[in-house]
Amino acid sequence: MSRTSIISLLVTALVPCPLVAQGLDCALGYSVPDDTDAAYGPRDRVRCEGVYIRPVSASTRLVVTGFHLGEPDFDLASDSELVVEVAGLPEHHPPGRLIARSMRPRHYYQMDTPSVDPGGIYVWSTEVLRHTDVRLRPRELAIQFAVPGASDSDPVVLWPVRVSGSGGNGSRRVPILVMESESELNRIDLRVSRESDVVRDEPWERPFMADAPIRIPLDVPPGIYDLELTAFGSAGTIGRTRVTVHIPESADERGGRRSR
Secondary structure (H helix, E strand, C coil), rough: HHHHHHCCCCCCCCCCCCCCCCCCCCCCCEEECCCCEEEEEEECCCCCEEEEEECCCCCCCCEEEEEEEEECCCCCCCEEEEEECCCCCCCCCCCCEEEEECCCCCCEEEEEEECCCCCCEEEEECCCCCCCCCCCCCCHHHEEEEEECCCCCCCEEECCEEEECCCCCCCCEEEEEEECCCCCCEEEEEEEEECCCEEEEEEEEEEECCCCCEECCCCCCCCEEEEEEEEEEECCCCCEEEEEEEEEECCEEEECCEEC
16 A cells, blocks of 8 residues: 555544533633633633643644545635535434634634534634634634544544635535644554454554644545554654544535535
């Protein structure tokens, strides 16, 4: 298998973030700054959003921060709202949450909301994104739709999303995962399974820099994939993670409804 084929399948588990609000309590596992009105907290009674303070650590874990259909496409100078579309999401899906994060190094920002409509659409006001303490460019934003596993031992389930300006964008896009690690890695062993059959079992050896986004096109046939990874840190530490990902029947699907 070529390196291109291997990296096209490289994904990792969503590590539960202590910032994800329970309901709309917006309870934090970290502190928030008191000198900005962009501090993480409740917004419009439907989401939690803002910047926060996090101590620097050196965990080996890989964290999936986004699962996109193409890169986000918007202009904060003109877009007062963003349209987030969850592709392939069933109308009667288990409860899940949109989670957006900043991929700017050492910049800690998050938005999370359970308020996705039955068609898989969320319209997101950009007043916090446009704040001078945030102002994320499209390439600095990572967002995903995550559904918890059936039990604490089951992996998180992810669906890919489109993120575009208020006019929307229905063009076909390849699913892309965005992930990062707090420490430098030098190897990731990847196992990809579908319906209990292992379809890939490969090592990927290369430097993965700490706190740097890794964007990986997931150009695979439609279906549900279980992925298991073992990450090896440069200091000899090891982290193991799992995740389940949905690849929709067509990348043209919008919020569970196929475009025609």
